[in-house]
Amino acid sequence: MGETILEMQHIAKAFSGVYALKDAQLTLQKGRVMALVGENGAGKSTLMRILTGIYDHDGGTILYKGQPVHFKNAMQARDAGIAIIHQEFNLFPNLTVAENIFLGDKSVQSHGLVDWQAMNRRAQELVDSIGGTFSVEEKVQELSVQNQQVVEIVKALAANAEVLIMDEPTSALPESEVQHLFRTIRGLKARGVAIVYVSHRLNEIFEICDDITVLRDGVTAFLSEVGATTQQEVVAQMIGKEVTVLYPKQDAEIGGVVFEARHLSDGDTVKDLSFCVHKGEILGLYGLVGSGATECPEALFGLVRGAHGTFLMDGREISLHSPAQAVANRIAYVPPDRHRQGIIRQLSIRFNLTLAVVRRLCTRSVIRRKDEQATVDDYIRKLRVKCAGDSQKVTFLSGGNQQKVVIAKWLATNPALLILNDPTRGVDVGAKAEIYSLISELACAGMAIVITSSEISEILGMSDRILVLNEGVVSREFLRGQADQKSLLSAALMRPDETQGGV
Amino acid sequence: MVQQSSSHAKMLCVLKSRYTLLIGIIALEFLLFGFLAPYFLTLGNILNILRQISEIGMISIPLTFLLLSGHMDLSVGSIVGVCGITCGMLLRAGQPVVLAILAGIAAGAVVGFINGVIVGKLKIQAVVVTIGTQVMFRGLCYIMTSGRAVSGYPLSFYVLGGGDILGLPISVLVLGLCYVGAWFVLERTYFGRYILAIGNNQNTTRYSGIRVDRVKILLFTFCGIMTAVASIFLISRLSSAEATLGSGYELDIITAALIGGIDINGGSGKLQGTFLGILIIGILRNGLNLMGLSVIYQSIILGVLLLVAVAKRKG
Numbered sequence: 001m002g003e004t005i006l007e008m009q010h011i012a013k014a015f016s017g018v019y020a021l022k023d024a025q026l027t028l029q030k031g032r033v034m035a036l037v038g039e040n041g042a043g044k045s046t047l048m049r050i051l052t053g054i055y056d057h058d059g060g061t062i063l064y065k066g067q068p069v070h071f072k073n074a075m076q077a078r079d080a081g082i083a084i085i086h087q088e089f090n091l092f093p094n095l096t097v098a099e100n101i102f103l104g105d106k107s108v109q110s111h112g113l114v115d116w117q118a119m120n121r122r123a124q125e126l127v128d129s130i131g132g133t134f135s136v137e138e139k140v141q142e143l144s145v146q147n148q149q150v151v152e153i154v155k156a157l158a159a160n161a162e163v164l165i166m167d168e169p170t171s172a173l174p175e176s177e178v179q180h181l182f183r184t185i186r187g188l189k190a191r192g193v194a195i196v197y198v199s200h201r202l203n204e205i206f207e208i209c210d211d212i213t214v215l216r217d218g219v220t221a222f223l224s225e226v227g228a229t230t231q232q233e234v235v236a237q238m239i240g241k242e243v244t245v246l247y248p249k250q251d252a253e254i255g256g257v258v259f260e261a262r263h264l265s266d267g268d269t270v271k272d273l274s275f276c277v278h279k280g281e282i283l284g285l286y287g288l289v290g291s292g293a294t295e296c297p298e299a300l301f302g303l304v305r306g307a308h309g310t311f312l313m314d315g316r317e318i319s320l321h322s323p324a325q326a327v328a329n330r331i332a333y334v335p336p337d338r339h340r341q342g343i344i345r346q347l348s349i350r351f352n353l354t355l356a357v358v359r360r361l362c363t364r365s366v367i368r369r370k371d372e373q374a375t376v377d378d379y380i381r382k383l384r385v386k387c388a389g390d391s392q393k394v395t396f397l398s399g400g401n402q403q404k405v406v407i408a409k410w411l412a413t414n415p416a417l418l419i420l421n422d423p424t425r426g427v428d429v430g431a432k433a434e435i436y437s438l439i440s441e442l443a444c445a446g447m448a449i450v451i452t453s454s455e456i457s458e459i460l461g462m463s464d465r466i467l468v469l470n471e472g473v474v475s476r477e478f479l480r481g482q483a484d485q486k487s488l489l490s491a492a493l494m495r496p497d498e499t500q501g502g503v
Numbered sequence: 504m505v506q507q508s509s510s511h512a513k514m515l516c517v518l519k520s521r522y523t524l525l526i527g528i529i530a531l532e533f534l535l536f537g538f539l540a541p542y543f544l545t546l547g548n549i550l551n552i553l554r555q556i557s558e559i560g561m562i563s564i565p566l567t568f569l570l571l572s573g574h575m576d577l578s579v580g581s582i583v584g585v586c587g588i589t590c591g592m593l594l595r596a597g598q599p600v601v602l603a604i605l606a607g608i609a610a611g612a613v614v615g616f617i618n619g620v621i622v623g624k625l626k627i628q629a630v631v632v633t634i635g636t637q638v639m640f641r642g643l644c645y646i647m648t649s650g651r652a653v654s655g656y657p658l659s660f661y662v663l664g665g666g667d668i669l670g671l672p673i674s675v676l677v678l679g680l681c682y683v684g685a686w687f688v689l690e691r692t693y694f695g696r697y698i699l700a701i702g703n704n705q706n707t708t709r710y711s712g713i714r715v716d717r718v719k720i721l722l723f724t725f726c727g728i729m730t731a732v733a734s735i736f737l738i739s740r741l742s743s744a745e746a747t748l749g750s751g752y753e754l755d756i757i758t759a760a761l762i763g764g765i766d767i768n769g770g771s772g773k774l775q776g777t778f779l780g781i782l783i784i785g786i787l788r789n790g791l792n793l794m795g796l797s798v799i800y801q802s803i804i805l806g807v808l809l810l811v812a813v814a815k816r817k818g
Contacts, residue, residue: 303710327712335710344704346770355700356711358693365692409711 003030005065005194006051006082006163012059012218013046020046024060025220026213028163028194033185035205035226036198038215039238039428044198047215048165051196052084053077083156084165087172089148093141097151098123100140101158126154130187146177153184157193164188165196170204171426174289175454182208200428202231203457214238239430247461248437250444254464255279257315258448259331259417264309266292266299271472273309277417277448282439284463285452288492291469293452294336297421300450301333302326313416327356332410336422338399342406345395349387350376352394352405357412379408383438400431407438418442420451424458436462456485468492521764525779528808529786536790543793550672554664554740556785557674558583560778561733563756564685565726567777570760571689572722573702573769574629578618579730579756581640583749586611587734588644591653591744600660608731614640615727619720637753644746654743664740674736681729686774698722702769758805759784762812783808 004027011024021043028034038044049055051062053071062069064080071077091100101123102108108119123136132150140148149169156164166185170178185208188195197209205212206226214222214237222237235246260276270292277283287293299307302322311318318329326333335341343352353376354361361371376390383404387397394402403423410418420439424432439462443449453459459466466478468491476491483491536543562579569576590607594600614636621632666673689695697718700708709715738744761767762783763776784805791801 301710322714323709323712324714333710340704340706341710342707344700344707346703347699351696351699355696355708355713358696362693365694367691367693367696369691413712 004028005030007063008047008051008060009063010060011047011050011057011062013043013050013055013057019218021050021057022218023220024215024218025223026051026196028196029211030162030192030194031189032210033189033195033197033208035209035212036196036215037200037202037205037212037234037238039430042215042238042428043218044215045167046218048084048167048196048198051077051163052082052165078159078161081160081162082165083159083161083163085149085152085156085167085169087168089152089172091140091148091151091155094139096137096139097127097134097143097154098136100151101126101136101155105158123154123158126157127151130154130157130184144177145172146174146180149173149181150184153188157188161193163194163196165198167198168200169197170199170201176288178204200426201455202234203455205234206231216240235429238428239433246433246436247458248433248440249282249462250440252280252282252440252443252446252464254281255446258313260312261300262310262312264296264299264311265307265472266295266304267306267308268304269295269472270299270307273469273473275467275474277450279448280443280446281464282443282449282451282462284459284466285450285469286456286459286466286488286492287469290471291492292472293469294421296469297333297419297450297452300326300419301331327413330414330416331419332356332413332415332417333419334403334406334410334421334423336425338402338406338426343394343402345402346393348391349380349385349394349397349405350390353379353390353408354412356409360413375412379412383408383411384434398428398431400427400435403427403431403435407435411442415447417448417450420449422453423451425454456488460485460488521776522779524812525763525776525783528783529779532783532786532790536786536793540790540793543790548789548793550675552785552789553675554672555789556781557672557678558733558737558740559752559756559759559785560678560781561681561736562726562730562752563759563777563781564681564774565722565729566753566756567760567765567772567774568685568689568698569629569722569726570757570765570767571702571769571772572698572719573705574622574719574722575633575757576618576723576726577630577633577753578614578637578640579726580749580752581637581644582611582614582727582730583734583737583752584644584744584746585614585640585647586731587738587744587748588647588653588746590731590735591656591738592647594656594660595653600657603660604735607735608728611727611729611731611734612724613727615724615730616720618727619723622723623716623719641746641750644748648744648746650746652743652745656739656742660739661742662739664736664738664742674740677732677736682774682778689774694718694721699770702771704770755784755805756781758809761809764812780812 006028008024008026011021013021024043024047026047036044046055050057053074053076069080098120102119108115120136127134127136127150130150130153132147134143134147140151143151169181173181185195197205199205209226212224212226212229212234213220214234216238256279257276258279262274264273265271269290273292273296285293285296298304300320302320302325311320313329320326339345354372357375358367361368361375380387380390385401385404385408387401394405397405424435427435439449451459451462460483464480466483466488467474468476468488470492542548566576566579586607589610590603593603593606618633618636621627622629663673668676689698697713700713701715701718705715734749737749759780760777763780765772765777787804788801
């Protein structure tokens, strides 16, 4: 252990004159997990693409097992033992696990035909060896996401990978399955595999990684053993300046009830949920996958057919059967899946930003272009959206700025209730901090806000009040400062009838 | 709406190259037929071409809207039949011209609405739905006419298809007005935004509080109405309505739109492109007719043109 297997030194790469990497360094050792972190655009993916042979580098050297190497394509890198597992899995859902693992592998063939028995046996051995508990004769589409990830890992092992790159490996996993992945990673370490762990999630990095490399603007800005640094320091190194408060939650004046939901049910996950949100209050909803925490906002916004309940806005009863009705009742919803639900990436910032409000900017159906421009300028400035101009296509913005456009779209509708469903997913640290302070400002200005998140710390850091959901009902309520990660998680894991329950 | 400043130059460049190509094709057609076909380059024939394209031109507007929103209407040819025959039968029965026209338009609105409700509310793919209604509406045409041509209209009705104002055919003037109006709707109204939004990302559009199904129903109903208007000009010009009235129109129009650069997957393209596409097809058909080339050969040439234009888009 501890033997250096790969060294990337002074790697530089430019795309049509713009540097993506200037002086990047990465050293991997057998049996150790290296975290690779950096803001979006820092050069992480470019560096990984160079390592896996997809891009050619312009400068610097790569030493692999002591020899200088220069991979010309992805095939060469893979044959040399460097494998990558992408966020989106690269599996054939309608083939079996074993078929996926040995696809195109000549070693399981005899006389040009596949030796099914040998293939299944070897596949099962590999799956068992890293603690998989499923049969390799199952079709991949029948496996859970976490087991599909195991298949990806086994695929890499079958190809004798000695360096394994995992790109945001937990982003697709429910929180409860993260530990399962970590066990697998520890197993890989014991085999001497060197792992690159690319992630935004610092908590996980501090739990599973041995070393950390921070990339900033194409340069390796910071190198350390994980045990010798802190999350604060890593964040500071990522954005290049010291951040004192990651969650800049200010105390807002909390007023009367703005919105109330009684007996909300979506006919599936959400069973019987009653709660209210006050003026100026940030209400956090927390729960594990399947608890209803992420489903509840969908139902409130009229997205779930068959959802029912009684809803009051400013004391007046309203119905919420469609997003259009929700918007008409001054409810705004920032959805979790930005690309499918939040933005239209092929269209301009202006188009996206005014989509929900454009009808109100019309006289006799004709858009008042001056008013539209004023709205767009206003929100680009207020939210500090970094862009080349409002006609720039949203696809060219960073994740954080795309998310700002989505939030701006909703603020333009002047909502009374803002629902944020995992608002910082896939957003880099710098933009995260900006989004948090924006949310806090909005609450101070009297908006009622509901927030859900896949990160416990976000809920803890931002909420005035937290409702913990379990099996579709509220299992516990915490006020700000009453809860910590442990109490929140244990409340989320406990069955509702074991706690005092209720609102 | 997507253009300005930085991306403006790039967009212009792309548009330029496509429009240059389209106008180049039109110029080439003029050159070729000018030499090969007698009478092609006469004022009378040019007006004739415009009159011939005016009907498919009118239908190409709502069809472009539908294509931009990621949808398709393959039933427009049959809708031409249903509406034209409805109007023609009322005329033959001696009903007032205005009433007959309104009835034809109402028939278009109804069948368009039916398409729209099936697509919007039952959420079945537009291509599938309109293949079904295409066959259905065509069947209706045969039942209505019992296979015999409907003709014998009052003289005043022929003004629509044959009359001029200041030397320009009425149908051509109407087409021009429709195009200007449609351009305005697409570029300057919220409804134009909704069309593009749905064509690019229907899900996000719904998540933005827009009633996507209503927009779809409206688009299909509008398509029925415009198709009905076109059918009335058509029977006035042909002075009869047969059961096969308008059959095959949908393919000419969709071909024109694709040649004009409308993305078959929705979300991008310009109305101007469709218009140029319509011109190209109209001139081609007219010129080949004058040369005495059979319709069968015409379709081969059209097909080649389409493939070249779409290949150009990819390139």
